[in-house]
Amino acid sequence: MDYNKKIFVTHAGYDPSLERAIEEIFRMFDRDWQGKTVLVKPNILGPHPPEKAVTTHPFLVKCVVRALKKRGARIIVGDNPGMGGYGKIESVARKCGILDSVSDCFINLGHHPLRIPAKSKYFKEVTISREVLEADVIINLPKLKTHSLTILTGAVKNTFGYVVGADKMHIHAACPTPRQFAEGLLDVYQIRPPELNIMDAILAMQGNGPSNGKPVFLGLVMASDNAVSLDAAAVHMLGQKPWSVPHLEMAAERGLGETDVRKMNITGQLNSVKDFQFPGTFVPGLAGLVLNRYLSRWMNCLPEVVRKRCTSCGICSGHCPTQAMTRTSDGPLLDRDKCINCYCCQEMCPENAIRLSGRLLRMLGRH
Ligand code: SF4
Numbered sequence: 001m002d003y004n005k006k007i008f009v010t011h012a013g014y015d016p017s018l019e020r021a022i023e024e025i026f027r028m029f030d031r032d033w034q035g036k037t038v039l040v041k042p043n044i045l046g047p048h049p050p051e052k053a054v055t056t057h058p059f060l061v062k063c064v065v066r067a068l069k070k071r072g073a074r075i076i077v078g079d080n081p082g083m084g085g086y087g088k089i090e091s092v093a094r095k096c097g098i099l100d101s102v103s104d105c106f107i108n109l110g111h112h113p114l115r116i117p118a119k120s121k122y123f124k125e126v127t128i129s130r131e132v133l134e135a136d137v138i139i140n141l142p143k144l145k146t147h148s149l150t151i152l153t154g155a156v157k158n159t160f161g162y163v164v165g166a167d168k169m170h171i172h173a174a175c176p177t178p179r180q181f182a183e184g185l186l187d188v189y190q191i192r193p194p195e196l197n198i199m200d201a202i203l204a205m206q207g208n209g210p211s212n213g214k215p216v217f218l219g220l221v222m223a224s225d226n227a228v229s230l231d232a233a234a235v236h237m238l239g240q241k242p243w244s245v246p247h248l249e250m251a252a253e254r255g256l257g258e259t260d261v262r263k264m265n266i267t268g269q270l271n272s273v274k275d276f277q278f279p280g281t282f283v284p285g286l287a288g289l290v291l292n293r294y295l296s297r298w299m300n301c302l303p304e305v306v307r308k309r310c311t312s313c314g315i316c317s318g319h320c321p322t323q324a325m326t327r328t329s330d331g332p333l334l335d336r337d338k339c340i341n342c343y344c345c346q347e348m349c350p351e352n353a354i355r356l357s358g359r360l361l362r363m364l365g366r367h
């Protein structure tokens, strides 16, 4: 399989050093941009301010848009947030600072859903934003974050935002184990792999991401024309084996990118980040691989509501793909038998009121 292995990594902050880094990336991954329709796809997971490190920083998005304008591209910026529904996409983008930073280019990706056949053994069709399918070029702008289900929210996971609205929940329901979801995620990614991926690893997130982890300053921007290779380089930098992340292991099996950093062509220093905290659900190395593959019931954690933080807003039950969470006046109630451990409820809870509890976590003292 012929895929590119070029990785770029440099130091930057949310200041003029980032503008210089973006210009360098555009020089390194040069192409004809004139007149092309370019979809810029940041991570706009939910209505979180930039300092929470949940969403791609608005200044990075602004720098990319500025670089594209200079090169004569026709730019659209958008995402399908996990939270809010079609009508709320603008308000979510405003809260995370992206709408105001690129207002003339922003588009509500939820307005033009197309139902298309899916090449997946788990779902026959998928609803994708038309702009994703029609763009000449896609620039993916992931945030470097952890994820309780997929371990990493990087470049590949950011393409799950191609999927419009509630169809994300249907895919979760159709792919109920972590390995099945990894396959479903790759099925979505393969519909339209981005041409360029620029990762915001300046203020990253560690711990129980993707929305309730802890911000950690790494001061890095990374880029590649291959999302799988970029994620693998990031996982290696954070001290873990890329194959211990299920969707990267499977991506390598499908020949979608390079996961061996020794075979990558890296410009810049990929220095190790010490003591980075992965989610409590992650068991590193071979043990994790075996547990994930053969003993996944040991890995399964159940969401548990921290009552003193819960405001009974109902967001978690509204995003539960299997109706395992139901809303009551005393807060959500969980039906354990229906829960598929997707952790969408934890991801969407605005109050960090859901923690994950499981046999293995308790044994490892991470709960
Ligand atoms: S989303 Fe969080 S705060 Fe809202 S009901 Fe669920 S647990 Fe409570």
Ligand code: SF4
Pocket (backbone or CB within 6 Å): 303, 319, 320, 321, 322, 323, 324, 325, 334, 338, 339, 340, 341, 342, 343, 344, 345, 346
């Ligand atoms: S209760 Fe939470 S973890 Fe369980 S299926 Fe629903 S959203 Fe997923």
